[in-house]
Amino acid sequence: MNKAMDRIKNGIITENPTFVQILGMCPTLAVTTSAINGLGMGLSTTVILIMSNLMISALRNVIPNRVRIPAYIVIVASFVTIVDFLLQAFLPELSESLGGYIKLIVVNCIILGRAEAYASKNPVVPSIFDGVGMGLGFTVGLTAIGLVRELIGAGSVFGFAIPGYEPIGIFVKSPGAFIVLAFLIAFLNFRKMKKKKSNTSDTVCRMEDCMHCGNTSCGGKFFDFDGDTDVVGHVGKKEEKKEMEENANE
Amino acid sequence: MSEFTKIILIAISAALVNNVVLSQFLGLCPFLGVSKNMKSAAGMGVAVIFVIAISSAVASLIYQFVLTPLHIEYLQTIVFILVIAALVQFVEMFLKKAMPALHKTLGVYLPLITTNCAVLGVALNNVTDHYNLLESVVNGVGTAVGFTIAIVILAGLREKMEDNDIPAPFQGMPIVLLTAGLMAIAFMGFSGLVRL
Numbered sequence: 001m002n003k004a005m006d007r008i009k010n011g012i013i014t015e016n017p018t019f020v021q022i023l024g025m026c027p028t029l030a031v032t033t034s035a036i037n038g039l040g041m042g043l044s045t046t047v048i049l050i051m052s053n054l055m056i057s058a059l060r061n062v063i064p065n066r067v068r069i070p071a072y073i074v075i076v077a078s079f080v081t082i083v084d085f086l087l088q089a090f091l092p093e094l095s096e097s098l099g100g101y102i103k104l105i106v107v108n109c110i111i112l113g114r115a116e117a118y119a120s121k122n123p124v125v126p127s128i129f130d131g132v133g134m135g136l137g138f139t140v141g142l143t144a145i146g147l148v149r150e151l152i153g154a155g156s157v158f159g160f161a162i163p164g165y166e167p168i169g170i171f172v173k174s175p176g177a178f179i180v181l182a183f184l185i186a187f188l189n190f191r192k193m194k195k196k197k198s199n200t201s202d203t204v205c206r207m208e209d210c211m212h213c214g215n216t217s218c219g220g221k222f223f224d225f226d227g228d229t230d231v232v233g234h235v236g237k238k239e240e241k242k243e244m245e246e247n248a249n250e
Numbered sequence: 251m252s253e254f255t256k257i258i259l260i261a262i263s264a265a266l267v268n269n270v271v272l273s274q275f276l277g278l279c280p281f282l283g284v285s286k287n288m289k290s291a292a293g294m295g296v297a298v299i300f301v302i303a304i305s306s307a308v309a310s311l312i313y314q315f316v317l318t319p320l321h322i323e324y325l326q327t328i329v330f331i332l333v334i335a336a337l338v339q340f341v342e343m344f345l346k347k348a349m350p351a352l353h354k355t356l357g358v359y360l361p362l363i364t365t366n367c368a369v370l371g372v373a374l375n376n377v378t379d380h381y382n383l384l385e386s387v388v389n390g391v392g393t394a395v396g397f398t399i400a401i402v403i404l405a406g407l408r409e410k411m412e413d414n415d416i417p418a419p420f421q422g423m424p425i426v427l428l429t430a431g432l433m434a435i436a437f438m439g440f441s442g443l444v445r446l
Binding site for chain 2 (some may be wrong): 178
């Protein structure tokens with residue numbers, strides 16, 4: 001049980017996908033026009049993440065290593081389709097406002113990243129809790145960004161209007177998403193710098209989280225394309241070693 | 251509205267009005283990650299145009315001639331993502347064999363596009379909007395051109411920003427996002443240009 005709580009805490013706080021790993025940016029920016037949309041998207045992703053982690057972990061000794069990525073994609077895509085139809089049937093309003101972005105959960109870096117980094121190497125139960133933790137972490141991130149954008153841009157909180165406030169419409173439009181995220185990451189950088197008194201090299205981003213989904217801006221850093229320094233890589237190795245030791249100890 | 255006007259409108263709408271990165275937030279990872287300098291930005295842009303043009307044609311054909319006759323339209327997400335992933339691999343292998351020069355310029359970018367949400371997004375949008383084969387390809391190329399315009403402009407701005415004195419917390423990603431936000435405001439000027 002301790003292990004389970006550890007995975008959940010890890011997902012929500014230590015390795016929060018939105019605030020620490022900066023993964024899955026497309027849905028983060030696209031659907032956070034209101035807190036409710038962010039919550040809906042986050043929970044849908046959580047369900048898919050739990051199911052796909054469970055499935056991939058259960059099949060981890062069956063799937064041949066060489067075709068694992070296509071196999072993961074098929075598994076994820078199946079669950080995405082199921083969730084998409086369930087939303088259309090039971091929550092048509094939410095489905096309408098999230099639009100095509102539900103289908104695009106297939107290419108969300110978080111899901112493939114967790115499959116590759118955790119579920120494919122760990123037993124079923126910890127993988128489920130890893131999915132729960134990461135999913136809730138993502139949900140918290142999306143809801144928080146949605147809350148800020150809705151508050152500034154539409155002058156309401158979860159749909160309840162605040163009287164006497166003149167909303168700044170641009171924040172619910174597309175530029176607002178970029179601007180809010182920019183300030184958010186700047187704030188996180190600022191806090192990190194104050195705490196560490198050093199530069200921001202303590203990101204928990206791993207190479208495999210980023211590479212398979214073409215996420216080139218992992219952990220707020222840019223994947224160095226010209227190959228001078230592998231910013232994403234060497235941070236990852238240290239982290240990975242630690243995790244491998246952890247697993248060996250069990 | 252004649253078919254020709256419709257095609258032109260689809261192209262303009264895809265490239266400028268509903269810009270894929272700045273208003274739909276698709277393909278954001280390469281947009282932010284590969285916009286450090288003009289050269290790699292342009293390379294990425296061309297690679298995306300190439301892949302999206304082929305993939306939207308293939309996806310449209312598969313939807314019309316395989317999924318619809320068999321009444322398995324609900325499998326579109328699974329089929330499209332697999333087709334796109336296979337296609338990118340295939341294109342890379344083909345380029346390596348047949349056009350080594352082109353492969354050298356585009357090769358690095360191709361694996362990054364495999365699960366780029368823009369490629370899948372276009373294929374799914376083509377289905378949602380009931381576009382036929384020609385319209386799908388035009389929409390795909392238009393979208394990719396929009397991506398290229400945006401990433402090249404961003405790369406140009408980032409090159410200019412390189413020597414500026416940026417407050418430490420804003421260095422790196424935040425300032426790029428702010429720049430992208432300002433670009434998105436500029437691109438909002440295109441809205442209302444086209445009414446389909």
